[in-house]
Amino acid sequence: MLIGIAIIFGVVWAILFAQVWWTCELNPSWKKLPRPQCPLGRDVAVAQIVTITTAVSLTHAYYVFTVGGLQEAVSAMFEASISLIVANLSVVVTFFLRMLTEDETISQPTMESGATTMRFEEQCTETREIED
Numbered sequence: 001m002l003i004g005i006a007i008i009f010g011v012v013w014a015i016l017f018a019q020v021w022w023t024c025e026l027n028p029s030w031k032k033l034p035r036p037q038c039p040l041g042r043d044v045a046v047a048q049i050v051t052i053t054t055a056v057s058l059t060h061a062y063y064v065f066t067v068g069g070l071q072e073a074v075s076a077m078f079e080a081s082i083s084l085i086v087a088n089l090s091v092v093v094t095f096f097l098r099m100l101t102e103d104e105t106i107s108q109p110t111m112e113s114g115a116t117t118m119r120f121e122e123q124c125t126e127t128r129e130i131e132d
Contacts (some may be wrong), residue, residue, distance in 0.1 A: 009049060012051060016047065016048060016051060019043075019044055019047055020038075020044055022041070023038065023040055023041060023043070023044055024038035031032050049086050049089070052082065052086065053079075053082060053083055053086055056075075056079045056082045056083075057079055058076060059078075059079075060072070060075040060076055060078070062075075063078075064073045087099045
């Protein structure tokens with residue numbers, strides 16, 4: 001059984017690595033930037049998160065069908081915890097990025113409409129209209 005799990009792990013790892021490699025090598029212009037970082041995109045992120053939650057779900061399903069009892073209950077709680085972490089991951093990452101950034105324009109979105117620009121600021125409750 002351990003060999004089978006190792007083979008499955010290797011196949012999943014190879015698929016995820018191939019996806020990252022394919023995404024990065026399709027457009028190699030990022031390699032010439034001063035701080036090279038491949039823009040992986042949403043597809044890679046979703047595939048990796050789904051893989052994590054699927055692995056935990058399969059473990060729980062295994063205990064449901066075979067052993068049951070305490071091991072099933074623990075795997076169910078672990079599955080719920082991982083699902084909750086994955087669901088809140090974007091909120092947590094955004095929070096830490098806001099803490100680390102020194103650029104205040106992130107919290108001040110602007111909306112352009114024709115000749116006028118509206119700026120919404122967090123500290124004010126009123127909306128100001130700024131003309132170009």
